[in-house]
Amino acid sequence: MFLNTLSGRFLLLTMVFVMLAEVLIFVPSVARFREDYILSRLERAQIASLSLLAAGDMIDQAVERELLANAEVFNVVLRRDEIRQLVLSSPIPGPIEQTFDLRQAPAWELIRDAFAVLFDPRDRVIRVIGDPVKQAGLLIEATMATAPLRQAMIDYGLRILGLSAVISALTAALLFFAVRRVLVTPIRRVVDSMRTYADAPEDARRVIEPQSDVVELREAEVALQMMQKQLTQSLRQKERLAQLGAAVAKVSHDLRNILTTAQLFADRIEESADPMVKRAVPKLVGSISRAVGLCETTLAFGKAEEPPPSVSRFGLAALAQEVAETERLAAGDSAVEIVTDVANDVVVRADRDQLNRVLTNLVRNARQAIDMTGQPGTVEIAIGETADGWWVSVGDTGPGLPARARAHLFEPFQGGARKGGTGLGLAIAAELVRGHGGRLELVRSDAEGTVFRLVVPRAAPAGTAARAS
Structure with a gap:
C-alpha cells in the first residue's frame, strides 16, 4: 500500500x-x-x-x-x-x-x-x-x-x-522527507480542500486559498480557486433561478386568473359604439390573450413541459406591422422611429403567438438601447423568403451591444445589454426560434447599430401541432 x-x-x-x-x-x-x-x-x-x-x-x-x-x-x-x-x-x-x-x-x-x-x-x-x-x-x-x-x-x-x-x-x-514537505504535504492539503469544498460547494468560505511557495503548485491552487469560485457563483445563480422560477409560477397562476377576468370585460367593451374603442379593443383583446397564453406557458415550463409551437399559416407583413404599431404605442413620446420593410405576399408557416413574442422582444430591446443614448434613432423590421425558409431581421441605429452581452449572448441573466437588464428577452426569443427548428443569430453589432436575424425553415419541426390557417 x-x-x-x-x-x-x-x-x-x-x-x-x-x-x-x-x-x-x-x-x-x-x-x-x-x-x-x-x-x-x-x-x-x-x-x-x-x-x-x-x-x-x-x-x-x-x-x-x-x-x-x-x-x-x-x-x-x-x-x-x-x-x-x-x-x-x-x-x-x-x-x-x-x-x-x-x-x-x-x-x-x-x-x-x-x-x-x-x-x-x-x-x-x-x-x-x-x-x-x-x-x-x-x-x-x-x-x-x-x-x-x-x-x-x-x-x-x-x-x-x-x-x-x-x-x-x-x-x-533525505529526499523522501524533503519531498513530503515540499510536494506531498501541499498536494494533500489541496486534496483535503477539494473534499471540504465538495461537501458544501455553495459555501464560499470553503474555497481554497493559495498558500504554496512552489510555482507549479501555486498555479494549480490559483486555477482551482478560480474554478471553485465560478462553480459557487453558478450554483448560487441556479438556486436563485430555481427560487425565481417557483415564484414566477405562482405569480403566473394568479395572474392568469386575473387576465381571464379582464378578457371577459374586454369582450363586453367590444360592443361599444365608440369608433375609437372599436379600433382599440381588438388590440386589447389580442394583448390579453397573449398574456394569458404566456402565463399558461410559464406554468408549463415550471413543470419542465415546454409546449411545441402550434403551427399555422399567416402573413409576416401583418405580424410585423402589428408589432411595430404596438411598440409605437408603448414608446409614447420616444424619439425612436419604428419602420417596416415588408412584402405583403410573404406567408410563413409557424406559431404566430411565439413569433410575435420573438419580434416584440427584439424590437423592444432595440428601442430601449436607442432610448438610453438620448438621441433619435430608427428600428427597422425587414422580412424575406428563400428556398429553404423565411427570415426576419431587426436592425437599429443604437450604440451596439457591449462586450459582456456579446460574450454571453442568449444566456439568461448574463447577456443584459443595458443597465438593469436581465438578458431574458434574447434567451426567450432564441428558445422559441429553436422550437421551430430555426435559429436566431447576431448579424453585426458595432458603433453604427445592431442587426439580429431569425430564420424559420420550411420543414415543420418534429413534435409541432399543425393546424389549418
Missing part, C-alpha cells in the same frame, strides 16, 4: 537511481582497483629485486622465497640497459595463460580484464608488465596467481556495494 503513494514511489525510485549511479561508478572503480593491485605487486617485486641485486650472493634461497612471497609473485624479470635479467625466481604451479601490459592499457581494456577475472573462478597464472618505479630500469615483469587478485576484488566490490546501499538509503530517506 505504501508503494502506491507518491512518497513511497519516490522513495523507491530514488533508491533505484542512486544504486544505478553507484553501479556506474563501481565498474571503473573495480578496474582501477585491479590495476592498483597489480602495480603494487610490481612495486614490491621491484624492491625485492633491487635488494637482491644490491646484496649479491649474501641472500640465500630462503630469503629469496620470502621476498617473492611478500611480493605475492612467482618470479621477477627486470630489464635494464637492454638486458633482460631474471632476478627472482621460484617454481610456477602451472603454465602462464595470459600476459597483461599495463604501461599503456586503455580504460575499456582495463574494465574488460577486470571483469574477466571476476567471472573466472579458476586460479590461473598470468604475466604482468609495467614501468619500474623511479625509472629503475626499462620495464619490470612478474608472474602471479589470479586467485588472490580475484578475492581482493570481490572484497573491494562488496565494500563498495555495501557503502552504495547505505548512501542510497540515506539519500532516499
Whole structure:
C-alpha cells in the first residue's frame, strides 16, 4: 500500500537511481582497483629485486622465497640497459595463460580484464608488465596467481556495494522527507480542500486559498480557486433561478386568473359604439390573450413541459406591422422611429403567438438601447423568403451591444445589454426560434447599430401541432 503513494514511489525510485549511479561508478572503480593491485605487486617485486641485486650472493634461497612471497609473485624479470635479467625466481604451479601490459592499457581494456577475472573462478597464472618505479630500469615483469587478485576484488566490490546501499538509503530517506514537505504535504492539503469544498460547494468560505511557495503548485491552487469560485457563483445563480422560477409560477397562476377576468370585460367593451374603442379593443383583446397564453406557458415550463409551437399559416407583413404599431404605442413620446420593410405576399408557416413574442422582444430591446443614448434613432423590421425558409431581421441605429452581452449572448441573466437588464428577452426569443427548428443569430453589432436575424425553415419541426390557417 505504501508503494502506491507518491512518497513511497519516490522513495523507491530514488533508491533505484542512486544504486544505478553507484553501479556506474563501481565498474571503473573495480578496474582501477585491479590495476592498483597489480602495480603494487610490481612495486614490491621491484624492491625485492633491487635488494637482491644490491646484496649479491649474501641472500640465500630462503630469503629469496620470502621476498617473492611478500611480493605475492612467482618470479621477477627486470630489464635494464637492454638486458633482460631474471632476478627472482621460484617454481610456477602451472603454465602462464595470459600476459597483461599495463604501461599503456586503455580504460575499456582495463574494465574488460577486470571483469574477466571476476567471472573466472579458476586460479590461473598470468604475466604482468609495467614501468619500474623511479625509472629503475626499462620495464619490470612478474608472474602471479589470479586467485588472490580475484578475492581482493570481490572484497573491494562488496565494500563498495555495501557503502552504495547505505548512501542510497540515506539519500532516499533525505529526499523522501524533503519531498513530503515540499510536494506531498501541499498536494494533500489541496486534496483535503477539494473534499471540504465538495461537501458544501455553495459555501464560499470553503474555497481554497493559495498558500504554496512552489510555482507549479501555486498555479494549480490559483486555477482551482478560480474554478471553485465560478462553480459557487453558478450554483448560487441556479438556486436563485430555481427560487425565481417557483415564484414566477405562482405569480403566473394568479395572474392568469386575473387576465381571464379582464378578457371577459374586454369582450363586453367590444360592443361599444365608440369608433375609437372599436379600433382599440381588438388590440386589447389580442394583448390579453397573449398574456394569458404566456402565463399558461410559464406554468408549463415550471413543470419542465415546454409546449411545441402550434403551427399555422399567416402573413409576416401583418405580424410585423402589428408589432411595430404596438411598440409605437408603448414608446409614447420616444424619439425612436419604428419602420417596416415588408412584402405583403410573404406567408410563413409557424406559431404566430411565439413569433410575435420573438419580434416584440427584439424590437423592444432595440428601442430601449436607442432610448438610453438620448438621441433619435430608427428600428427597422425587414422580412424575406428563400428556398429553404423565411427570415426576419431587426436592425437599429443604437450604440451596439457591449462586450459582456456579446460574450454571453442568449444566456439568461448574463447577456443584459443595458443597465438593469436581465438578458431574458434574447434567451426567450432564441428558445422559441429553436422550437421551430430555426435559429436566431447576431448579424453585426458595432458603433453604427445592431442587426439580429431569425430564420424559420420550411420543414415543420418534429413534435409541432399543425393546424389549418
